[in-house]
Amino acid sequence: MQLRFGQETPHVMNVGAEGIGTISRYVWYPELHPHITCLLGPGKRNVLENQPADHLHHHGICFSHGVVNDHLDFYLYRDKRNLGQINLVDTVQTEAIDNIGILTHKSEWIAPDGNALIKDHRSYRWELLNDGELYLDTSICLNPVNQQVTFHPTNESGMPLVRPADWLVANHGGILTDSEGRRGEKEMFGQPARWIDETAETNGILIGLSILDHPSNPTPAHWFARDYGPLSPNYNYFTGPIELKAGDQLDLRYRIFVHTGPGEPSRINGEYEKFAQS
Numbered sequence: 001m002q003l004r005f006g007q008e009t010p011h012v013m014n015v016g017a018e019g020i021g022t023i024s025r026y027v028w029y030p031e032l033h034p035h036i037t038c039l040l041g042p043g044k045r046n047v048l049e050n051q052p053a054d055h056l057h058h059h060g061i062c063f064s065h066g067v068v069n070d071h072l073d074f075y076l077y078r079d080k081r082n083l084g085q086i087n088l089v090d091t092v093q094t095e096a097i098d099n100i101g102i103l104t105h106k107s108e109w110i111a112p113d114g115n116a117l118i119k120d121h122r123s124y125r126w127e128l129l130n131d132g133e134l135y136l137d138t139s140i141c142l143n144p145v146n147q148q149v150t151f152h153p154t155n156e157s158g159m160p161l162v163r164p165a166d167w168l169v170a171n172h173g174g175i176l177t178d179s180e181g182r183r184g185e186k187e188m189f190g191q192p193a194r195w196i197d198e199t200a201e202t203n204g205i206l207i208g209l210s211i212l213d214h215p216s217n218p219t220p221a222h223w224f225a226r227d228y229g230p231l232s233p234n235y236n237y238f239t240g241p242i243e244l245k246a247g248d249q250l251d252l253r254y255r256i257f258v259h260t261g262p263g264e265p266s267r268i269n270g271e272y273e274k275f276a277q278s
Helices: 184-188 265-276
Strands: 003-009 012-017 021-027 035-041 061-065 085-097 100-110 116-128 134-144 149-151 157-162 175-178 195-202 205-213 242-244 250-260
Touching: 003 085, 003 100, 012 100, 021 116, 035 134, 035 250, 061 134, 134 157, 134 242, 157 250, 175 184, 195 265, 205 265, 250 265
Parallel strands: none
Antiparallel strands: 003 012, 012 021, 021 035, 035 061, 061 157, 085 100, 100 116, 116 134, 134 250, 149 242, 175 195, 195 205, 205 250
């Protein structure tokens, strides 16, 4: 099934599929860090929540961090004194071939004094599968500009953050599990796992969202998993600070798998192994 990109506005890129319409949107407004607002799963149901009223800083899928160096905040929008911005550099590059679409761009993490602290290069790869199932592969490469950068442990982080739709979350009847057989926030919060999955019934069908950790990542994911919504490998909240010297590089890769049917461990394990070999 043919995927295509279309520029909706100067700051919004549409990802469309033949016969379906929009399946995803990528947004980079100057006042907000770049993020995905929509991810259409089977049954043409959006599996993401974007800026819910109680957590306006939660975007559908985004990379950001709340405590960098001397408490610089690239995550929230509340403390203007310490607030940094993640700005897109140059232009968004897109390529679509058959059922695969790839979007890439560079960003700069700008401190309140106007200087760039970090540069990153990020990539998103959508692959539409049968019955509306899809992969979204996310990757980011982070490089300090000219000084040491420390990502301090904080729950106010998303590397990346994924905010599932309200109809999908455990508090509204969804089933939240991980690769180790745990279930729900009480068992899963802060625990290492190769993947996590959240599945719920909607309009008579089961739809699930899995997040898969790639084994090439420097530290195994310890999951920030909340029954009310946000999910994240939250790269260092549970494992300690990340220090990058000038010239260092941090690479992170994850796959989001939107599927039909229950989050059967045997199936998600198979998807993990497939991703691990990519």
